[in-house]
Amino acid sequence: MCGIVAYVGHREACPLILKGLKRLEYRGYDSAGVALLNGEGLKIYKKKGKVVDLENELQNKDLHATVGIGHTRWATHGEPNDVNAHPHYSNHKKLAIIHNGIIENYDSLKQALLKKGHEFRSQTDSEVLVHFIEDIQQETNCSLEEAVRLALQEVVGAYAIVLISEDDPTQLIAARKSSPLVIGVGENEFFFASDATPIIEYTKDVIYLDDNQVALVRQGELKIVNLENERQAPYIQKLELELEAIEKGGYDHFMLKEIFEQPRSIADSMRGRVNREEGTLQLGGLSDYMDKLAEAKRIIIVGCGTSWHAGLVAEYIFEELARIPVEVEYASEFRYRNPIINADDFVIAISQSGETADTLAAIQLAKSKGATIFGVCNVVGSSIARETHAGAYTHAGPEIGVASTKAFTAQVTVLTQMAIAIAHKRGSITEELYQQLLLDLSAIPQKVGQVLKAADRIKEIAYIFTYARNFIYLGRGLNFPVALEGALKLKEISYIHAEGYPAAEMKHGPIALIDEDMPVVFIATKDSSYEKIVSNIQEVKARKGRVIAIVTEGDELIPNMVDFVIEVPETHDILIPLLSSIPLQLLSYYVAVMRGRNVDQPRNLAKSVTVE
Incomplete structure (x- = not known):
């Protein structure tokens, strides 16, 4: 959830770290620090607040350094304030840590450290971890690298961490488990994020740390080991990401840019897969499992939030076309209800970031x-x-926008291709x-x-509906899944309460809410349910509801029944x-902007949910 940036090399560290933190604010923006x-x-x-608040705090301070760590926070343990912001000192202020994740056994560790005389300044689990590492180092007289490994063998939970030590200005130590961490490799310099x-501007050579790996940079050399101190060969990959892709490109917000990128992003999700001229569809990642999936007795789809909605869309499509039973599960609930899973089940896991802890x-x-x-x-290289x-x-x-838009339609496009194949x-x-489906999909x-x-x-x-609550x-x-996704988008960025329902279920309760002040959005395109949804619209209009209808071009019936048509x-x-x-993405965006909301960074949310 939180954003980590660290640097060691020959550049000025602070400007580089601050720029990187701004690019990671989608991961959390309760507070920031270096x-x-x-x-x-x-x-x-x-400083509590966004990175710009930290920048203001840093005015007129001596920030010269070629090694440093930075963090932008999404709060878990402890409210957002200056004290709970990262980085955190160790007990003797010789070490500092930044941390993304949750240390589940932090309380027992803290109680043991309190008995040894440690004094904690924050409410966070992260501060406990850096105290614990320092305590091991002092008790065993070992190196900091070994203390980190020994501490992490005792830790329960998820983490991506970077530590800096006052005793060595050439050194950074990083580690990960169930939380992403990438290392950029430059000329006599290293970047962590x-x-x-934050890295793409400086190098395209990166290493994605695996779970239970520890990376040590010291005197310009990189070493990676596992928790048992076995040397790991680093695998350097080339980034395909371009700098322009993470900038606004003249749009007021990333969200608006990403909405308008969808013609390209949908096309890119079909590129190399759908060949309209030859009438073929091939998904390389599926080829080795095509027979197994074709023979599957059941498909289980797991996801959270918008990805769960994409899974619901896929359920309809797989069952309609492939005639395979599909169950769609909230990933956050899946493992807690002792689900029945068979060896011949095919599970599809959906996640924008590829790091969603529940998934x-x-x-x-x-x-x-x-x-x-x-x-x-x-995300290439994700967990x-x-x-x-x-x-x-x-x-x-x-x-970059926290509320997913183009990722949703890209997910649906990929899942649709799977179902057709x-x-x-x-x-x-x-x-x-x-x-015909390949032709229509290409269009x-x-x-x-x-x-x-x-x-x-x-x-x-x-503009008309900015009053609505x-x-x-x-x-x-x-x-129906589109209705759920439309309601979620409005909730996320405008803070207006919104609910999605199957239209036929309205009369089984929600219709009690309808009056002249209630906006009702109908997704009423021409399909096999068209006549039924016309009846549902009439039921709402009979109770003076204000109806916005998404209709198929050329529809001559519904536009005469409703207040607004798209x-x-x-x-x-x-x-x-x-x-x-x-249209539902755009409606949410414009309502939120007109209500003065920060659409790219809505309150209480973060883009990549790496904690359960």
Whole structure:
């Protein structure tokens, strides 16, 4: 959740770290801090609020240093304030730590340290860890590297950490377990970060640390060992990420940029997979498991938040086309209800970041039961990409806005391709339908571009509803998950309470909420449920609800019944979510902007949820 940046080399560390922290603020922005080591010793500066608040705090201070660590926080243990902000000193202020994750047994460690006379300044589990490391070093008279390894063997939980020591201005020590950490390798310099975005400006050579690995940089040399002190050969990868992809590019917000990137991101998620001219579809990551998936008796899909909604869309599509039973599970609940998992089950795990802790835990449980795990994620080298048997990257590109937009449609696009490929393999669809689906899927990016042209119209509608305190979103069939996703987007960034329901369920309770002040968004495109949803709209209008309808272009019935209409182009029924979700993203965005919200960094949230 939190963002980590560290540097050791020949550059000025502080400006580099601050720039990196700004790029990682999507991971948390409750507070920020840096620790710098120079001739005056080890100094920590930290401040509640965003990185800009920290920058203001640093004015007129001597910040010269070529080694330093920095952190932007999403609070777990202890409220957001200056004291709980990272970095944290050890007991004797000789060490400082930054930490992403949760130390589950921190309280027992803390009690033992208190008995030894340690004094804690914060409420955090992270401070306990750096005290524990220092205590081991003093008790055993070992090196700091060994103290880190010994401490981590006693720790229960998840972590990505970087430590700096006043005793050695050439040294940084880092380690990870269930939380991402990447090392950038430059010319006589090294960069550490939670993801590659702070690194790309300086080097494209990176190493992704594996679980239970410890990295030591000292006197310009890098060494990686596991917790048993066995030397590990570093695997250097080349970043494909470009600097422009993580900048706003003239848009007011990253979220708006990412909404408008969807024609390209959807096309990229099909690139090299769908060949419209030859009428073929190939997912390389699926090829070795195609027979097993085609013969699967059941598919289980796990995900959280927006990824769970993508899974719900996939459930409809897999069952409609491939005729395989599908269950969609909240990853956060999956392992706590003793689920029935069989060796012939096929589990699809969905995560934008590839680091979602709840989804990783679900994967590990399913693997222990012998199931085959297929990952769908966006970040190359992420934990889920490495934990699964096979997978497919969505290729959506970096998504900086905390509220997911292009990652959702990219996930749905990849899952749709999987369903079409498996249906074709099983013979559950005709060759004619297979070719038509490939043709229609190839046309989606251009049709999304058409929908985006309605942005000004959607902005006008949003202005009318900035007063609202509640919204209801309704859809049927494949548009029901779209309703859930639309409601989630509005909640996340505008702080308006919103709920999504299957439209037919409205009369079983939610209809009691309808009055002249209640905005109701219907996803009412022309499909097999069209006549039924027309009836649902009439039920709302009879109770004076104010209706916004997402309709298929050319619809002449619904526009005469509702208050506001947004059109999307016609496409095959199973592809409708890729179009109907776009207006809901724009509606949420404009409502939030008009209410003065920080749409890229909504309160209490973080992009990559690496704690349970």
